[in-house]
Amino acid sequence: MAPTKSQVRAGILAVRRSLSQQTREHETALLGGHLEASVEPGTTVCAYVPVGSEPGSLVLIDRLAARGVTVLLPVARExxxxxxxxxQWGRHVPGELVDAPFGLREPRPPWLPADTVATAAVVFVPALAVDRQGARLGRGAGYYDRTLPRAAGGALLVAVVRDDELVDRLPSEAHDVRMTHALTPGRGLVPLG
Structure with a gap:
């Protein structure tokens, strides 16, 4: 019997929590190189501020903004x-994030409507895992599943995961929005599907 989404989530979170600070820093440095290679100055991207053990860092987002990339960050509400x-989306200004619900950090208002995701050439999406067909496993709240259908048709939808979180097959449902790519520390930008 295949594991449920909840079981897969619990296993991945346990592994992430067990990683050393040195491993996290090494993976973040590798991700930074791949990010800079995959996003041209003048591009608009949607990104996110990693929380807890999520791959990446605020420093990487700041570096994109410093290179002339317009970085939009999510604003999650119920x-x-x-x-x-x-x-919703807010333009990232380095040093000006504020505390938000769910332990997140977000830009100050004014915020842009959900349809603003359609202006992004690349949407970096937090994920616990992604499979080679593009099925993404998130935390289960559904914010991205409600948002990603609004993305531009040619936009890259990129799940940011650790190398061992790009897997052969994940449980998925009809409403799950497929990723076009994965971004991992060791493999860089990997086409999916």
């Missing part, structure tokens, strides 16, 4: 019933 809404 409606009055606690249902996740499509992500």
């Amino acid at each position: 409606d009055g019933l606690g249902t996740p809404l499509p992500l």
Whole structure:
């Protein structure tokens, strides 16, 4: 019997928590080189500020902005019933992030509507794992599944994962939005699907 999404999530989070600081820093440095090679100055990208054991760092996002890349960061909110809404976006200004719900960091208002994701050539998406067909395993709230259908047709949808989190097959559902690429420390930008 195949493991459930919850079981896969728990296993990946346990491995991420066990990584040494040295390993995290090494992987972040490798990701930085791949990011700079895959995004041209003048490009608009949607990114995210890593939380906890997620691959990447705020420094990488700041470096993209310093190279003339317009970086949009997500603003996650729920409606009055606690249902996740499509992500809004805020332009990243280094040094000006504020604390946000769910332990996140986000740009100050004013925020841009969810449809702003359509202006991005690349959308970097947090993931616990992604498979070779593009199925992404997130944390399960559904913010990105509500947002990514609004992305431009030719945009790269890039799951940022550790090397061993690019796997052969993940459980997926019809509403899961497929990634076009994975970005890993050791392999760089990997086409999927």
